Amino acid sequence: MNLFEYQARGLLGRYGLPIPPGDVATRPEEARQIAEGLSKGPFVVKAQILAGGRGKGHFRSGFAGGVHLCSYPAEVEEVARAMLGGVLVTAQTGPEGRPVNKVLVAEAPQISRELYLAILIDRGRRRSVVVGSAQGGVDIEEVARESPGEIHRIWVDPQVGFWPYQARTLAACMGLCGSLLPQTADLIVRLYRFFCECDASLAEINPLAVIENEKIAVIDAKIGLDENALFRHPEVATYRNEVVEDGREAEALKAGLNYVGLSGEIGCMVNGAGLAMATMDILHRYGGEPANFLDVGGGADQNQVTKAFGILMADPKVRAIFVHIFGGIMRCDVIARGIVEAVTHTKPKVPIVVRLQGTNFEEGKAILHQSGLPIRTADDLADAAQKAVAAAAETR
Amino acid sequence: MSILVDDSTRVVVQGITGRAGSFHARACLDYGTRIVAGVTPGRGGQKLDERVPIFDSVAEAKQATGCNASLIFVPASGAADAILEAAASDIDLIVCITEGIPTLDMVRVRRCLEDKKTRLIGPNCPGVITPGQCKIGIMPGYIHQPGPVGIVSRSGTLTYEAVWQLSQRGIGQSSCVGIGGDPVHGLGLQEVVEMFDRDPATKAILVIGEIGGCEEQDAATFWKTSSRKPTAAFLAGATAPAGRRMGHAGAVITGAAGTVEAKIAAFDKVGISVILSPAEIGEAISKVMAAAVS
Numbered sequence: 001m002n003l004f005e006y007q008a009r010g011l012l013g014r015y016g017l018p019i020p021p022g023d024v025a026t027r028p029e030e031a032r033q034i035a036e037g038l039s040k041g042p043f044v045v046k047a048q049i050l051a052g053g054r055g056k057g058h059f060r061s062g063f064a065g066g067v068h069l070c071s072y073p074a075e076v077e078e079v080a081r082a083m084l085g086g087v088l089v090t091a092q093t094g095p096e097g098r099p100v101n102k103v104l105v106a107e108a109p110q111i112s113r114e115l116y117l118a119i120l121i122d123r124g125r126r127r128s129v130v131v132g133s134a135q136g137g138v139d140i141e142e143v144a145r146e147s148p149g150e151i152h153r154i155w156v157d158p159q160v161g162f163w164p165y166q167a168r169t170l171a172a173c174m175g176l177c178g179s180l181l182p183q184t185a186d187l188i189v190r191l192y193r194f195f196c197e198c199d200a201s202l203a204e205i206n207p208l209a210v211i212e213n214e215k216i217a218v219i220d221a222k223i224g225l226d227e228n229a230l231f232r233h234p235e236v237a238t239y240r241n242e243v244v245e246d247g248r249e250a251e252a253l254k255a256g257l258n259y260v261g262l263s264g265e266i267g268c269m270v271n272g273a274g275l276a277m278a279t280m281d282i283l284h285r286y287g288g289e290p291a292n293f294l295d296v297g298g299g300a301d302q303n304q305v306t307k308a309f310g311i312l313m314a315d316p317k318v319r320a321i322f323v324h325i326f327g328g329i330m331r332c333d334v335i336a337r338g339i340v341e342a343v344t345h346t347k348p349k350v351p352i353v354v355r356l357q358g359t360n361f362e363e364g365k366a367i368l369h370q371s372g373l374p375i376r377t378a379d380d381l382a383d384a385a386q387k388a389v390a391a392a393a394e395t396r
Numbered sequence: 397m398s399i400l401v402d403d404s405t406r407v408v409v410q411g412i413t414g415r416a417g418s419f420h421a422r423a424c425l426d427y428g429t430r431i432v433a434g435v436t437p438g439r440g441g442q443k444l445d446e447r448v449p450i451f452d453s454v455a456e457a458k459q460a461t462g463c464n465a466s467l468i469f470v471p472a473s474g475a476a477d478a479i480l481e482a483a484a485s486d487i488d489l490i491v492c493i494t495e496g497i498p499t500l501d502m503v504r505v506r507r508c509l510e511d512k513k514t515r516l517i518g519p520n521c522p523g524v525i526t527p528g529q530c531k532i533g534i535m536p537g538y539i540h541q542p543g544p545v546g547i548v549s550r551s552g553t554l555t556y557e558a559v560w561q562l563s564q565r566g567i568g569q570s571s572c573v574g575i576g577g578d579p580v581h582g583l584g585l586q587e588v589v590e591m592f593d594r595d596p597a598t599k600a601i602l603v604i605g606e607i608g609g610c611e612e613q614d615a616a617t618f619w620k621t622s623s624r625k626p627t628a629a630f631l632a633g634a635t636a637p638a639g640r641r642m643g644h645a646g647a648v649i650t651g652a653a654g655t656v657e658a659k660i661a662a663f664d665k666v667g668i669s670v671i672l673s674p675a676e677i678g679e680a681i682s683k684v685m686a687a688a689v690s
Contacts, residue, residue: 328535
């Protein structure tokens with residue numbers, strides 16, 4: 001679960017990381033008031049979306065850039081008005097862009113140097129790794145490609161923990177000396193404490209900057225939290241509802257379904273994550289585009305099937321529904337009854353293609369046929385996918 | 397022969413009195429698995445269905461029954477603890493089904509296992525089966541049949557689909573191992589491919605990977621230098637958007653290595669046959685096996 005920048009600032013601030021003062025606004029006047037309450041300009045106004053490349057992005061309205069420097073509070077209000085309620089398109093959002101409902105207004109200190117700092121999980125080594133570079137403010141994957149020697153890593157033994165000397169070593173590798181060295185080392189130690197205590201999966205500060213008076217400051221922060229650990233962090237679990245940008249995903253979250261919104265027109269309902277991905281892939285092979293990823297789980301029951309139908313049908317882009325269930329422990333006849341029940345109740349206006357395979361699949365298919373409902377079935381996966389693609393095409 | 401489990405494996409089920417634990421313990425017993433003990437703290441002295449003795453701890457279960465494998469159904473908040481408890485009793489093989497264990501808990505668990513000979517499968521996995529001999533997991537046993545294909549997978553139901561396609565063609569499996577969908581877990585793709593490579597009963601290998609991480613690349617590198625067995629691979633998630641978690645905690649593209657494209661390239665480069673459609677898994681395995689014979 002990725003957090004908005006303003007949420008990340010709030011969390012890191014609690015751990016004592018140096019962050020230029022500022023606050024988040026939902027209205028232009030509020031943005032101006034925040035600027036007036038800050039000690040001095042210039043100010044920066046940043047659109048809050050969960051994607052990078054904001055500075056070089058553009059709004060649908062034609063307004064350029066999701067990050068603006070302003071000299072006066074009145075200008076802050078003007079920029080905030082142009083951003084709020086708009087849709088920001090960046091290299092990372094895709095052409096559909098993301099809605100901007102909040103802007104961050106903060107002091108914009110003079111920056112003399114931009115650095116990079118991050119903590120993440122190295123899956124291959126199964127450890128946390130602290131990464132630092134003197135090359136900040138740019139795409140780190142590009143730095144890794146162009147000049148791998150500029151990236152420094154310290155892997156943390158979980159039985160020993162992360163110690164200040166390691167932070168000092170990394171800070172020195174990042175080219176810091178004098179009073180900046182202990183300041184940065186302290187910041188890295190605090191960031192590591194945050195990472196462990198909050199069960200983060202990513203804590204990236206890019207850029208970390210050297211500002212006026214030889215101070216170090218967090219200019220932008222990207223934080224990912226481990227969703228599996230939210231049960232032990234009630235204080236951040238509430239962020240979860242705020243970070244869902246897609247309305248369909250918000251509904252799915254309420255229903256407890258594992259759903260990711262996509263831009264195609266075939267609504268998919270599948271049991272199991274791997275099979276759900278493979279289903280998306282095969283639709284694509286036959287020229288169709290999935291409207292979503294939806295895993296109803298290995299033990300999906302009738303209730304979940306009904307809820308899932310509701311989510312798929314509420315999506316105006318969906319022109320066909322493809323139900324793909326491999327019955328293991330969950331028997332296909334039970335799933336078929338759930339589908340019949342859901343279709344009878346929700347009366348979908350788009351064609352439905354169902355593939356049931358595995359335990360009791362023949363009984364399942366018979367139940368679907370006997371229901372008299374307009375449900376198309378297929379045994380073979382390729383055949384089913386082709387039928388789903390054709391069904392979506394005929395309602396176009 | 398087979399890998400990891402066979403008809404001599406003696407299993408303890410941790411969390412045997414829970415809903416999932418008791419249901420699947422019975423299903424494993426029905427399949428013929430030797431479930432010799434259960435563990436639920438506070439329920440020591442009782443029995444499951446008058447036949448499986450329950451103990452308060454893994455240590456007691458091991459002492460009384462000589463169990464050498466554990467199957468874990470403990471909820472996510474206590475599952476890392478359950479793995480460590482089994483490891484402390486030097487259980488040879490731990491299969492953890494539980495989904496939703498915090499990643500940093502798994503980082504610590506893996507660190508502890510470094511010093512031990514205990515092997516871990518999962519978490520967030522369907523488990524392991526050697527058809528006709530032993531099922532330690534939640535997969536539907538009857539779809540499998542004994543035979544020559546070793547399957548290793550990061551997925552659950554997609555593996556059942558693959559097994560189904562093979563069994564429909566009369567092609568059986570030596571063992572099937574679901575390594576789990578979490579970013580930090582036990583045995584990796586490469587380690588299981590290595591085991592299949594050494595197993596005389598396994599004549600061909602099917603790898604089912606997905607987006608995220610670089611285990612597929614590691615397996616490909618190993619295969620190129622060491623394996624001579626015909627191998628095919630399917631990779632799920634070619635159409636998944638970057639940066640989004642696709643159900644499995646580990647199925648998220650966070651860098652260039654995590655894409656299906658990068659993984660296909662790695663397999664292509666070493667000569668592992670890449671299966672492009674999930675509907676053609678059975679057919680592809682028939683082909684690599686036929687090619688190996690001729």
